Amino acid sequence: MARLEVCNVSFSYGDTRILNDVSISIPDGDFHALLGSSGSGKTTLLRIIAGFLKPDSGTILINGEDITNVPPEHRDIGIVFQQYALFPHLTIWENIAFGLRMRKLSKIEITQKVAKALELVRLEPSAQKLPNELSGGQKQRAAVARALVLEPSLLLLDEPLSALDRKIRGELRDELARVHRQTDTTALLVTHDQEEALVLASEIVVIENGLVRQSDRAENIYGSPADLWVAGFVGRTNQFRSVCKLKNGEIVVSIANRDFLVSGPQAIEGNEVMLVVRPEEVSISSDGIPVRVKEIRFMGATAQVFLTLIDGCELESLVLAPVARKIAVGVETFVKIDSSSVKILALT
Amino acid sequence: MTKAQRIVVSSVGLILYAPLIVVIIMSFNRSLYGTFPFSFSLKWYSHLLKSDDLLIASSRSIWLSFGVALLATTIGTMFAVWRVSVKSVTGLASDGILLATVAIPWLILGIAMLQIFNLIGIGRGIVSAVIGNVAVVLPYVVFVVMARLRGLDENLIEAGRSLGATQLKSFCRITVPLAMPSILGSALLAFVVCFNNFTIQYFLLPLGVRTLPLEIYSQVRTGYSPAINALATVVLLGTVLISLLLERLGAGSKRFRD
Amino acid sequence: MTTKRRWFLSLPGFAILTSMLVLPLLLQVLTSLGLAKNLSEFPRADSWRRIFESTLYLRLLYKSIWTGLVSTAIAIVIAWPAGWAISRVPKGTQKVLLGAVILPYLVSTILLIYGFFVLLAGNGPLMSVISLTNLVNADSSILYTHTSTVLMLAYEALPVLILVIYASSESIDQALIDSARSLGASRMQRFFHIILPLTMPGLLGGSALVFVPAAGSFVESQILGGPNGILLGNVISDQIRRINDPAFGAALSLMLLSGVLTTAFIFGRILKPLYRRSNVV
Numbered sequence: 001m002a003r004l005e006v007c008n009v010s011f012s013y014g015d016t017r018i019l020n021d022v023s024i025s026i027p028d029g030d031f032h033a034l035l036g037s038s039g040s041g042k043t044t045l046l047r048i049i050a051g052f053l054k055p056d057s058g059t060i061l062i063n064g065e066d067i068t069n070v071p072p073e074h075r076d077i078g079i080v081f082q083q084y085a086l087f088p089h090l091t092i093w094e095n096i097a098f099g100l101r102m103r104k105l106s107k108i109e110i111t112q113k114v115a116k117a118l119e120l121v122r123l124e125p126s127a128q129k130l131p132n133e134l135s136g137g138q139k140q141r142a143a144v145a146r147a148l149v150l151e152p153s154l155l156l157l158d159e160p161l162s163a164l165d166r167k168i169r170g171e172l173r174d175e176l177a178r179v180h181r182q183t184d185t186t187a188l189l190v191t192h193d194q195e196e197a198l199v200l201a202s203e204i205v206v207i208e209n210g211l212v213r214q215s216d217r218a219e220n221i222y223g224s225p226a227d228l229w230v231a232g233f234v235g236r237t238n239q240f241r242s243v244c245k246l247k248n249g250e251i252v253v254s255i256a257n258r259d260f261l262v263s264g265p266q267a268i269e270g271n272e273v274m275l276v277v278r279p280e281e282v283s284i285s286s287d288g289i290p291v292r293v294k295e296i297r298f299m300g301a302t303a304q305v306f307l308t309l310i311d312g313c314e315l316e317s318l319v320l321a322p323v324a325r326k327i328a329v330g331v332e333t334f335v336k337i338d339s340s341s342v343k344i345l346a347l348t
Numbered sequence: 349m350t351k352a353q354r355i356v357v358s359s360v361g362l363i364l365y366a367p368l369i370v371v372i373i374m375s376f377n378r379s380l381y382g383t384f385p386f387s388f389s390l391k392w393y394s395h396l397l398k399s400d401d402l403l404i405a406s407s408r409s410i411w412l413s414f415g416v417a418l419l420a421t422t423i424g425t426m427f428a429v430w431r432v433s434v435k436s437v438t439g440l441a442s443d444g445i446l447l448a449t450v451a452i453p454w455l456i457l458g459i460a461m462l463q464i465f466n467l468i469g470i471g472r473g474i475v476s477a478v479i480g481n482v483a484v485v486l487p488y489v490v491f492v493v494m495a496r497l498r499g500l501d502e503n504l505i506e507a508g509r510s511l512g513a514t515q516l517k518s519f520c521r522i523t524v525p526l527a528m529p530s531i532l533g534s535a536l537l538a539f540v541v542c543f544n545n546f547t548i549q550y551f552l553l554p555l556g557v558r559t560l561p562l563e564i565y566s567q568v569r570t571g572y573s574p575a576i577n578a579l580a581t582v583v584l585l586g587t588v589l590i591s592l593l594l595e596r597l598g599a600g601s602k603r604f605r606d
Numbered sequence: 607m608t609t610k611r612r613w614f615l616s617l618p619g620f621a622i623l624t625s626m627l628v629l630p631l632l633l634q635v636l637t638s639l640g641l642a643k644n645l646s647e648f649p650r651a652d653s654w655r656r657i658f659e660s661t662l663y664l665r666l667l668y669k670s671i672w673t674g675l676v677s678t679a680i681a682i683v684i685a686w687p688a689g690w691a692i693s694r695v696p697k698g699t700q701k702v703l704l705g706a707v708i709l710p711y712l713v714s715t716i717l718l719i720y721g722f723f724v725l726l727a728g729n730g731p732l733m734s735v736i737s738l739t740n741l742v743n744a745d746s747s748i749l750y751t752h753t754s755t756v757l758m759l760a761y762e763a764l765p766v767l768i769l770v771i772y773a774s775s776e777s778i779d780q781a782l783i784d785s786a787r788s789l790g791a792s793r794m795q796r797f798f799h800i801i802l803p804l805t806m807p808g809l810l811g812g813s814a815l816v817f818v819p820a821a822g823s824f825v826e827s828q829i830l831g832g833p834n835g836i837l838l839g840n841v842i843s844d845q846i847r848r849i850n851d852p853a854f855g856a857a858l859s860l861m862l863l864s865g866v867l868t869t870a871f872i873f874g875r876i877l878k879p880l881y882r883r884s885n886v887v
Contacts, residue, residue, distance in 0.1 A: 052784060072787040085785035089803050098799070099789035150789065353691040357703065360688040364764060367721025368710055374724055427619030442616070445623050451815060453822025453866075455839050456859045459846060460630035463648060463856055483626035486619060544714035546825060551846060561716045568720050568829060577724070580717045587712040591705065 009058030033201035078147030281341035405563035424489030496530035653857035674821030677759035689771025750832030770812030
């Protein structure tokens, strides 16, 4: 349980700059996420924090102590790998006990702690099995137990759910959340899946091309993205170009000849901006902006409805399935958009 | 590579190549006794060209290995084709026999073969040596070709069948060309293994008829022989060329895979 | 050619293998036990009597097996770090390195033995270099001693072992090593608890492949070994080439074969606990 500080870390591989002056801070007990696509540098940053790579510049601090030059064996960090990395020739019990054995704890202590860890992830019945006898979800739980049994200051998770089936992913996500609540370990999740990040982490650091694009509470990353790239990366968007106009003393922008009140640093008269509206904020109603239904995609409980405006522009709406069942392709209907749902961002 | 890895690989490389490097260097050394000081000379190479016994032995080795490679590749490929279609115990048994042939010292195999030949009445002879070498080289051909046949995409063959080719046709038109690089590769392997096989030839060839390994052996037993250095260098060069050829064939099979 | 009719393809192969391998060995065993008619060339029941009359042949067997074991052990010590290192470098470099490892061995063993001979000779290159340390005389050499035989056999064992260890090491995911490190394992601990158990199965197979020929070798000891370096293999080849008593030679070779196989079997058993369950990688 500790504070993690990554200060101004840069890293290059040959001529390529992978990380550029990246800084992260995780307070004691918090669960943060490092969100980025492949090639963004997130895995490299994780390996630097873990100690497998040395940064070209910058420092890593745990509870204020500089561990940048400490080898991984001596860092008090637990790691859960993407492919679990369970030792194939050891039973689950022996896998979990491994770290404790390396520390030369007494047999009694080891037995106690391993039992507790198995209980934590609810794997007691599988203790004597070998890793290849377990399902993906069970293997992941074992990997978590193995890392946590050492009660590390920091827990690193490297895309822990990406190797699992969709269905199991959800269950394991809940498990991880529960385990975190119970142990209160400081944790950093590295992932490309924004749903994972949004659900598990309290704060998200969005990273792209080695730079931090935005570092904020989860709801803000989604609700108030810092720029166009983040907006498009985390969730779907409707985007419109517009110019800010002054009307009755306030700044407005227009979509399909309707004016919307906006605010924020970009709300300056004459400023050309990009408007972003999330599909779920576009509600289908009996009056408002006229649209025609172009395509409906049912996704189970929800449906994506693709609409065209009078001027030909496209609009995407996300509605609950019952709503979508009331309309059909080719039908003319209306949509309502609330002013507060319109976010203005700089043209990148 | 980390520093430690670099050191390890360099040291082992040094150990592996030390005898060869020494021989190559010495082949250019004037000294008759393989001692220093070093003075450059090509006289051992010209001596080599004049050594009838070495040249005759070399040509014998080449002809023998060529014949053995031809036979072993044909018999071995047929055997491999059969083996990949067998799932019963017979398959395991044949694997076992092949493995035993590779694992049992050639000393023991050589004696066993000699006894059979004596029993039949042939005794030592060129024919015996050919058959014996084929037997010993066979597992290498079979395993190499088998591996390739197993790795062949079944889909390609089934595609051929769905387009109307009969079993025989798809075998000739699809399977054989795809496996050809491995077949040729195993032929080269057979050639090399037979060329360098001292033991079997030692026991099965008639006394006085010497292939290259036997010739080298008889000369070396009496001590240092500088012409052998020159010969070794030449053989090494030949081997490098053959290996590069094998590489090309390996690259060729990749072409087929795409 | 349907699958069912392919069996005739196997005939030539089986014919050769059976007549060259299975048949003669079987006959040797049968005649030496007195179970089959006395064929002039094959071992007789009294061959065994002759073998066990004195301890000479048993001692030679022991020496040959011991030589095989020691040379295999030396080769393992050298091959292991090399095989492991090769598995950790990029794929392209791997191919080149593996090719470089095999290359010397495509050249005839006789030439390699000769190379060793030249290398180790008194006043030759190696001794000239070593004598610079003033610890030994340039004239002396380990040539014509049993040691040079052992070293030569170890040298011959290297490519097989390096290849085999490389193959086992390759299959050990780097993530396993990383995770062991993150759990606090030092370099030694990583080796004993992770690398060793997981490479053991392959290593044992490779060792058997190397130990057996080494124990049955004779050319190396003949050229490099000197009077004290005689192995059972030398005596056997003598029976065939020089003395012309193939029956006795065959009996001795049976003894060699059984001794070697028994040793391999025993070692396999002893080392089993070290790697149980490692085949599940």
